[in-house]
Amino acid sequence: MAEDLRLSSAGGGNGTLRDPRPLKRKHDGDEDESLSPNKKLDTGEGHSQKVATHYNTLEERGLMERNKSRIVHMRNFNNWLKSVLIGEILDMVRRDRRDMCVLDLGCGKGGDLLKWRKGRISRLVCADIAGVSVEQCQQRYSDMKKRSHPNEQIFTAEFITADCSKELLSEKLSDPKMQFDVCSCQFVYHYSFESQQQADTMLRNACERLRPGGFFFGTTPDAYELVKRLEQSDSNSFGNEVYRVTFQKKGEYPLFGCQYDFNLEGVVDVPEFLVYFPLFVEMAKKYNMRLVYKKTFHQFFQEKIKDERNKSLMQRMQALEQYPADDRGRLVCDGVGEYEHAESRAQRTGASLPLGTLSKSEWEATSIYLVFVFEKTA
Numbered sequence: 001m002a003e004d005l006r007l008s009s010a011g012g013g014n015g016t017l018r019d020p021r022p023l024k025r026k027h028d029g030d031e032d033e034s035l036s037p038n039k040k041l042d043t044g045e046g047h048s049q050k051v052a053t054h055y056n057t058l059e060e061r062g063l064m065e066r067n068k069s070r071i072v073h074m075r076n077f078n079n080w081l082k083s084v085l086i087g088e089i090l091d092m093v094r095r096d097r098r099d100m101c102v103l104d105l106g107c108g109k110g111g112d113l114l115k116w117r118k119g120r121i122s123r124l125v126c127a128d129i130a131g132v133s134v135e136q137c138q139q140r141y142s143d144m145k146k147r148s149h150p151n152e153q154i155f156t157a158e159f160i161t162a163d164c165s166k167e168l169l170s171e172k173l174s175d176p177k178m179q180f181d182v183c184s185c186q187f188v189y190h191y192s193f194e195s196q197q198q199a200d201t202m203l204r205n206a207c208e209r210l211r212p213g214g215f216f217f218g219t220t221p222d223a224y225e226l227v228k229r230l231e232q233s234d235s236n237s238f239g240n241e242v243y244r245v246t247f248q249k250k251g252e253y254p255l256f257g258c259q260y261d262f263n264l265e266g267v268v269d270v271p272e273f274l275v276y277f278p279l280f281v282e283m284a285k286k287y288n289m290r291l292v293y294k295k296t297f298h299q300f301f302q303e304k305i306k307d308e309r310n311k312s313l314m315q316r317m318q319a320l321e322q323y324p325a326d327d328r329g330r331l332v333c334d335g336v337g338e339y340e341h342a343e344s345r346a347q348r349t350g351a352s353l354p355l356g357t358l359s360k361s362e363w364e365a366t367s368i369y370l371v372f373v374f375e376k377t378a
């Protein structure tokens, strides 16, 4: 069920991110590429190559274009979530580090660059399998630097094109002794669960150069939620007008290589793999990583929206849609039942309209994901 801004209920789940400090954050125009428009895929290649081809051929769309999308609020919601998460992690690290060094694993076109700038980090390493995306990321970084005020100290950065599930980043770093304070892995880790070897290599890249006390954190689909929805469906597939997930089989879920195709906004299927979370946690122990936080997007939203700063960031980022729309606007969707939850909430609680909400279909799509944070123990 979709949520609305006036919803308040208990958080639940494992752990709480510690001591989030006040941060002034504006809508930064960063984006979430899991939700970018899709193009046709070149098939017949290995899965990694398919994924690279998919992301390499994604068109850059300007803000105006993105704002017209059926899933604009869902994109903004995911971006809000990443902003809050990144902001809180950096606040924690900043308590005992002046110069923060970050690895953005699966950086894409640099959708989080402005978040790193706001977080006042010192150094960023961006890595991705898709060479075209890495070039665009580098271009964005130079544009950002050029446009910044001469007094602003923008972080230094390096850019690496690599299949991080097969190649070792430590061999490609400009300084092989470099240590990271955090590794951020947003909407990426599930691509590595094709095989144990790949999942382990990605994990090694994320964690081996983290200093003790550093964090590996990210967002990934929740295997439990995916399988639950699959089991409730009459076929090998489930979804709605904005997303569709198609498994090859029902009832058999191998620990690695459990492939499903993810289709967003109706165009193309990208192969992804189930990440069985307890296994992920066990595998991470090899790199001295301890799970300190895990929440579904739903739980994360409920926990973080209680903070007025996050709430106002959400409004600035237009991460929820106004229901009903005002006189000049229109809703992103006119499907029957897409806003019933907002209506019934208003009736149940006496909350006055308009409310901030996501359409039912967008909420169903985004509530597949979870947030995780590991801390390096030694």
Ligand SMILES: C[S@@+](CC[C@H](N)C(=O)[O-])C[C@H]1O[C@@H](n2cnc3c(N)ncnc32)[C@H](O)[C@@H]1O
Pocket (backbone or CB within 6 Å): 031, 032, 033, 034, 035, 048, 051, 052, 055, 105, 106, 107, 108, 109, 111, 112, 127, 128, 129, 130, 133, 162, 163, 164, 165, 166, 185, 186, 187, 188, 191, 192
């Ligand atoms: C959904 S996008 C997320 C991009 C960015 N993290 C964000 O949140 O906007 C997934 C990214 O993971 C990258 N990726 C997938 N498999 C990868 C691999 N094996 N090694 C490195 N990057 C990979 C893709 O190229 C793509 O840029």
